[in-house]
Each structure stands twice: as C-alpha cells, then as structure tokens.
Amino acid sequence: MRERVEEVVAASGTRGDIERVRRLLGAARERHEADAVVLIGDLSLRGEAEEYAGILRVLGEANIPAFYVPGPGDAPFGRYLREVYNAEVVFPFLHGVHGSFAFGPGYVLFAGMGGEVVDGARPEREEESGLRYPGWEVEYRLKVLHELRDYQRVFLFGTPPAHKGFGEGGSQTLAELVKTHSPRVVFAGGEDFACEELGSSLVVSPGALSEGRYAVVRITGREARAHEL
Structure with missing residues (x-):
C-alpha cells in the first residue's frame, strides 16, 4: 500500500452480497494493487444487522482503507449506524463518511453524504423507512471542509450531483458543493458505470456490485475504468 491514495477500487449497491465483496477485495489487492476501496450504499439488501456486520467484517479483515456511505435503502438508520460503530471500533481501516469526513494515506480527505439528497426549501427528511435528506443538511454537515483547504478531496454521494450526463434525478445542491470544493x-450511486467531468472534478458512478460491476479510479490523474467481476 502506497503512502498516498492513488488507485481506488469503487462500487455501489452491494445489497448484502458478501461473496461479491470478497471478490472485489481480491481484485483490489491482486489485480489492481489498490490503495483504497470505496462503497456507495445500499450496503444491505433488507436493512438487517447481520448483513451490515458481515459486509463490514469482510471489509475490515482485508486491511485496505475503506470508505463508504449508506444508500437510500440502508434503513432504519439507527441499525446501520450501530453496526458501523461496532465495526469501526474493531477495524481501524474502516471509515464511514456519512455527513462526515476521514483521512486517507497522505493528504487525501474523503467526505460524503449517503441516502437520497433532495433539493428544495422544505423537503421531507426520513431515516426509518429509507434515507432521505434535504440539500441544506448536506451543506451544513460538510461546512467543516472550508477549514481543511490543504487536503486533496474525494467525495462520496449516494445521489449523483446534477449533470446532464447522469440524466434526471441529480441534486443541484451537490453540484454546487462540488463546484465550491x-x-x-x-463517487456517486448508480446501477451502471458513468464518468463525466463537472467543473474541475471527475464524477464517477462505478456501477452496481450486485450485478458484478465496479470501477478503478486513479485520483491524481482523474482516470476511471469500468470492470466486471
């Protein structure tokens, strides 16, 4: 593992498929010599504690820095959060960055927000039947990034930022955050691989791991390649 994060293996929508997570980690180590792994929820299929615990244990035992956010289906949020907390106490390479941030090797900062992000003045917030957040909450949670200007940044979003290349459903709030920082x-959620530039940032939807899709992204060179297990 390098002293700085360069090569990242990423996937979305694991949906509780522990075997595919094992295969992804094997590819990350042996085929790509990756410096980090990124997962964009949904981590579970049914929101059960055993699914989260299994996925996180496999990630932790790989001893590769791993960064992740929940998806809209990772609810109720309290169950997800409890299992993430338990796993991160045991495995130091695990980093949940939902509404938060964590540092990777070197001056690389990972930050993000999972679930569905909805724009508008008063969108409904939900954490029981699904994860749904107003755009202003993402802005508030990540305002600390203004104090961390010296770090190279990598974002993880369950919802893609608004961009014509990703079709309808993207968040304008997230697009503005990308342009600001x-x-x-x-890295954004999505079933299929997509890669577009937004300002000076590369936006990548790595594809659903539950369908065997993932991506390899070089951070410094801003290059992304689609792969299948």
Whole structure:
C-alpha cells in the first residue's frame, strides 16, 4: 500500500452480497494493487444487522482503507449506524463518511453524504423507512471542509450531483458543493458505470456490485475504468 491514495477500487449497491465483496477485495489487492476501496450504499439488501456486520467484517479483515456511505435503502438508520460503530471500533481501516469526513494515506480527505439528497426549501427528511435528506443538511454537515483547504478531496454521494450526463434525478445542491470544493473525484450511486467531468472534478458512478460491476479510479490523474467481476 502506497503512502498516498492513488488507485481506488469503487462500487455501489452491494445489497448484502458478501461473496461479491470478497471478490472485489481480491481484485483490489491482486489485480489492481489498490490503495483504497470505496462503497456507495445500499450496503444491505433488507436493512438487517447481520448483513451490515458481515459486509463490514469482510471489509475490515482485508486491511485496505475503506470508505463508504449508506444508500437510500440502508434503513432504519439507527441499525446501520450501530453496526458501523461496532465495526469501526474493531477495524481501524474502516471509515464511514456519512455527513462526515476521514483521512486517507497522505493528504487525501474523503467526505460524503449517503441516502437520497433532495433539493428544495422544505423537503421531507426520513431515516426509518429509507434515507432521505434535504440539500441544506448536506451543506451544513460538510461546512467543516472550508477549514481543511490543504487536503486533496474525494467525495462520496449516494445521489449523483446534477449533470446532464447522469440524466434526471441529480441534486443541484451537490453540484454546487462540488463546484465550491473542487474535489479531484466524486463517487456517486448508480446501477451502471458513468464518468463525466463537472467543473474541475471527475464524477464517477462505478456501477452496481450486485450485478458484478465496479470501477478503478486513479485520483491524481482523474482516470476511471469500468470492470466486471
């Protein structure tokens, strides 16, 4: 593992498929010599504690820095959060960055927000039947990034930022955050591989791991390649 994060293996929508997570980690180590792994929820299929615990244990035992956010289906949120907390106490390489941030090797900062992000003045917030957050909450949770300007940034979003290349459903709030903070790479949820530039940032939807899809992204060079297990 390098002293700085360069090569990242990323996937979305694991949906409780522990075997595919094992295969992804094997590819990350042996095929790609990756420096980090990124997962964009949904981590579970049914929101059960055993699914979260299994996925996180496999991630932790791999001893590769791993960064992740929940998806809209990772609810109720309290169950997800409890299992993430338990796993991160045991495995130091695990980093949940839902509404938060964590540091990777070197001056690389990972930050993000999972679930569905909805724009508008008064969108409904939900954490029981699904994860749904107003755009202003993401802005508030990540305002600390203004104090961390010296770090190269990588964002993880369950919802893609608004961009014509990702079709309808993207968040304008997230697009503005990307333009404000200029991360090198933005990882976003989605079933299929997509890669578009937004300002000076590369936005990548790595594809659903539950369908055997993932991506390899070079942070410094802002390059992304689609792969299948």
